[in-house]
Amino acid sequence: MKSEPAPSWANEKQGRFFTRIDVTTMLNGAVLAVPLHVITGRAPGPTFGIITNTHGDEFLATIAIREFVNALDTARLRGRVVLVSVANPMATAGFGRQTPEQHGRTDLHEVYPGNARGNTTQMIAATIAANVLHHVDALIDFHSGGSGGRLQARVDYNARTDDELKRKNLALARAFGATFVHENEFAGSAAHYLNSRGVPAVNPEVGGAWLGPHATNYYTVMMVNGLKGMMQHLGMLEGSPEPRSPLHFDLKARREIRPKNSGYLVSRFERPEDLGQLIKDGTKLGEVIDLYTYQVIEELVAPHDGYLFFSRYSGMVGGGTQAFALAEAAATRRLD
Numbered sequence: 644m645k646s647e648p649a650p651s652w653a654n655e656k657q658g659r660f661f662t663r664i665d666v667t668t669m670l671n672g673a674v675l676a677v678p679l680h681v682i683t684g685r686a687p688g689p690t691f692g693i694i695t696n697t698h699g700d701e702f703l704a705t706i707a708i709r710e711f712v713n714a715l716d717t718a719r720l721r722g723r724v725v726l727v728s729v730a731n732p733m734a735t736a737g738f739g740r741q742t743p744e745q746h747g748r749t750d751l752h753e754v755y756p757g758n759a760r761g762n763t764t765q766m767i768a769a770t771i772a773a774n775v776l777h778h779v780d781a782l783i784d785f786h787s788g789g790s791g792g793r794l795q796a797r798v799d800y801n802a803r804t805d806d807e808l809k810r811k812n813l814a815l816a817r818a819f820g821a822t823f824v825h826e827n828e829f830a831g832s833a834a835h836y837l838n839s840r841g842v843p844a845v846n847p848e849v850g851g852a853w854l855g856p857h858a859t860n861y862y863t864v865m866m867v868n869g870l871k872g873m874m875q876h877l878g879m880l881e882g883s884p885e886p887r888s889p890l891h892f893d894l895k896a897r898r899e900i901r902p903k904n905s906g907y908l909v910s911r912f913e914r915p916e917d918l919g920q921l922i923k924d925g926t927k928l929g930e931v932i933d934l935y936t937y938q939v940i941e942e943l944v945a946p947h948d949g950y951l952f953f954s955r956y957s958g959m960v961g962g963g964t965q966a967f968a969l970a971e972a973a974a975t976r977r978l979d
C-alpha cells in the first residue's frame with residue numbers, strides 16, 4: 644500500500660544521507676525534529692525501516708544499530724535502510740518512557756498512526772508515519788529493557804493478523820535469532836499499524852539499560868547479528884540467517900511475577916545467560932528487602948515450571964512493578 648506521495652529521500656543514490664524532519668516547536672525554544680538516516684545500496688531491493696528510542700529510557704539498541712549501519716557496505720547492499728535513531732526525542736531528553744507533555748496519550752508506542760493536529764506525541768507519530776512507515780516493505784521498532792532494570796531477549800510479533808501476514812511476521816522475528824519469539828498484542832504501536840496495512844513489522848525487545856561491560860557486549864552482539872539476519876532474510880544482504888530454534892510462546896503462556904511491596908530486590912537471575920533457562924516450580928527468583936527496616940519483606944517464587952523470558956537485576960523496585968516473567972513450560976514450544 645504505497646498511495647502516499649514519495650518521501651523526500653526517494654531519489655537518494657547509493658550512499659548515506661542524514662536529515663532531521665521538523666515536527667513542532669518546544670517550550671525551550673528549540674525545534675522538535677525526528678532524525679532520519681537513509682542508507683541506500685547499489686542494487687535495488689526492499690526498503691527496511693528501523694525505528695528505535697520509541698521509549699526514552701531504552702537506549703541500548705543505539706550502539707548496536709550504529710555499529711551495524713556503519714559497517715554496511717552499500718556496494719553490497721540491495722535496497723535501502725531508513726532509520727529513525729531517536730523516535731521520541733522529548734522522552735529521551737527526560738530519560739523517561741513517555742513524552743513529558745500536559746495531555747494524555749503520551750506513549751509513542753500506543754498512538755500510531757498519530758495525528759498531525761493532535762498532541763505532541765501524536766504529531767511525532769504522524770511525522771514518522773508520513774516519512775517512514777508509509778514507504779517501507781518491512782519494519783522493526785527496536786526496544787530494550789529500560790530504567791525498570793529488566794533484561795530482555797525476545798522479538799514480539801502481532802497475534803492479530805491474517806495467517807499470511809502472521810507467517811511473514813514470524814519469519815522476520817525468527818530471522819533475528821533471539822532466545823524467544825513472543826506472539827503479543829500491541830495496539831497503537833508502529834508495528835501494529837503497519838500490520839494493519841499488510842506490511843510485516845515486529846518489535847525486538849533485547850538487553851537492558853546501564854549494564855556492565857559483559858552484558859552490554861553480549862546484547863550488542865545479539866542485536867548486530869539480529870539485524871544482519873533480518874536483512875539476509877529480506878534478501879538485502881548475502882547469505883541466510885543462522886538457523887536457530889527459539890522458544891515460542893503467546894499471551895496465554897505469559898506469567899509475570901511482581902512484588903507486592905516496594906524495596907530493594909535482590910535478584911537471583913541477573914545474568915544475560917539466565918534468560919531462556921527452564922525454572923522449576925517453587926524456585927526462589929529473588930527477595931525484597933525493606934529500605935527502612937532492612938527486613939526481608941517478600942520472597943518471589945516461580946509459580947510453575949517456565950522459561951525465564953525477562954528478569955530484573957538487583958536494585959530498587961516499586962510495589963506492583965514487573966520483576967520476572969516466565970513462559971509457562973506446558974504452553975511453550977521450541978520451533979524447529
Ligand SMILES: [Zn+2]
Pocket residue numbers: 697698701786787
Ligand atoms: Zn519499549
